[in-house]
Amino acid sequence: MTAVEPSRSIDDLIEPMGTGVFRAVEPLQVAAMLESQGLNDKIAREQYGHADIFALAETAYFHVKAMNRPQARTRTPLKRARPAAQMLHGLLYALPAALLPAASGLVGSQWLMPGLVLTTGFGWIVGSAAAHLGYSLIAQGHPRSAGRVLRSGLLVGVLAAAFMAGTVAISRDGPVMLVALCVMQMAFQIASGILLFYRREGWLGMMMAPAAVAGLAYIVIGDRWVGLLTIWVGLMCILATVAGALRLTLTRGPDDAAEPPLRTLVEANARALAPSLVYALLSAVFLLQAEGRYVLDRADIAVAGAGLVVGMGILEYRAHSFEDDVRAAIGEVRYPADFTRRGRWLLAKGLFVCLAALAVLSVLPLAFLYATGDLTEASVAMAVAHVVIGGAYFVAFLLANQAKVIHLCIAQAVALAVHPLGRLFLPAGHTALADVLLFAAAASLFLVILTVLMSLGLRDVRQYS
Structure with missing residues (x-):
């Protein structure tokens, strides 16, 4: 039986693919590009004389490498995971929580917690x-501008905290110390x-270690003067943290090259x-509105x-x-469908590990509530x-890395439609348990939506190149 002579060459295949093929670091990425253009095993056999689409992709990939273009050089992706750190x-982030008992002792939790x-x-x-x-600015080669943005964020945050806490203190005749603590x-x-x-x-x-130690000492001793000393130690530690942060934002680039005006860069981004920004706002509202309503009268739910x-x-x-593992999988599988299956397995594995770890950590506050006699069904439901x-946040990290932030906004808005908006449909005089269960339902819906979006997104190999 005579072999069929291919009707098209590899150069004919590569030319319509544009520069994207030169950025591919694995044959699998080329195979994904070919499939996205409608090529299949039949076309690979009849028009290019290859057994299947992957064999054609391998030939195209190594053909591009042989062309000796700079974009075709392979690279080993840097590991993004740093376990210990x-x-x-x-x-x-939770270290200042050790200062809360001393701060509450000074101004009262009825003022401190809302602030x-x-x-x-x-x-x-x-x-x-x-x-x-x-x-974004660092990725664009503007480290000094990135530092200015971070410094500006710190200044805006501090001024806003002073304004918000001052407004609460003045409008409700609260203590001036509230402003300093906020x-x-x-x-x-x-x-x-x-x-x-x-x-x-x-x-x-x-x-922050000295502040944490001082906070624990106050919990053991409980003396007011020890509380004042704890707050003073905490203030010194926070000032040191701010000073260290400001020093880092003054870091210059290796070549100290001039950068465009910050206003121009901000407008461009x-x-x-x-x-x-919208997703951060929606996320903050979703989580804090559920917890904030209980900080004064139901501490068991709040903690x-x-x-x-x-x-x-x-x-x-x-x-x-997950990002490291899924990139490594590109070099271990042959077909895009295999990559999708591997990616979904890695997604399921990562989600299971996160849920298991959080479940174990949630036992700690529940054990504390049990020891103090404050454990309730509502607090278990909130945990x-x-x-x-x-x-859901684990999956959200993955979608954010794929620049699918608009998808995150939509999913978070749907969750907000369930809670708190869904509270309007609860019976009058409903219990805290009913509210918390509704919040848990909203969280579950949020997780399901994000998981489906992420699973579907794993069909695109090119985003992991």
Whole structure:
């Protein structure tokens, strides 16, 4: 039987693919490009004389490499996962919590907790926006401008905290000390984010360790003067954290090249920043509105989700591990369909690990509530809801890395439609348990939507090149 003479050459195949083929680092990526253009095994056999689409992609890939173009050089992707450092992020963020008993003793929880809910939410939004813009500017080769953005975010956050806490204190005849404590909280929240932005986890741990020790000493001793000393130690530690963060933002590029005006850079990135800003706002509202209503009269519900805060670093680490593993899978499978199956397995594995880790961490606050006799069905339900939210945040990290922030905004808006808007349809005089269960349902819906979006997105191999 005579072999069929191919009717088209490899050059004919490569030319319509544009420059994207020269950026491919594995034959599988070329196969995905061919499939996206409608090629299949039949066309590979009849028009190009190859057994299947992957054999054709291999030939095209090595043909491009032989052309000796700079874009065709293979590269080994850098590992993004840093286990020890990233898994500690949540614990580092939670260090100031040791100061809360002393702060509550000075101004009263009826003033402190509403103030901290406001400043935490605003700091979440400002910190996220500044970090997103900072990463974009560094990727574009503008490290000094990135530093200016981070410094500006710190200044805006501190001024906003002073204004919000001052408004609460004046309008409700609260203590002046509330303003100082809220400013301290905001300064730490954004400055710690800057330190982690520059990968200085060790600095942050060392700077805040004395404050954590002082806070624990106050819990044991309970004396008012010890409380004042604890707040003073905390203030010194936070000032050191701010100073360290400001120093890092003054870092210059290796070539000290001139950079465009910051206003020009911000305007150029504003369109990409807007969805991230909206998502940060929606996320802050979704989580804090569910917890904030219980900070004064139902402490058991308010503290039940503390495991999520401590576990945020685990979610970040697992998201980076997924990115590393899925890129490694590109070189281990032959067909795009195989890559999709491997990617979905890695997604399921990562989600299971995150949910399991958060479940274990959630046992700690529940055990505390049980020991103090405050454990309730509502607090258990709130802990479960936070475990589910943590799983959703893991998947959200992955979608954000694919620049699918608009999808995240839509999914978060749907969850907000269930809670808090769904509360309007609860019976009059409903219990806290009913509200928390509705919140857990909203969190579950959020997780399902994000998981489906991520699973469908794994069909596109090119986004992991």
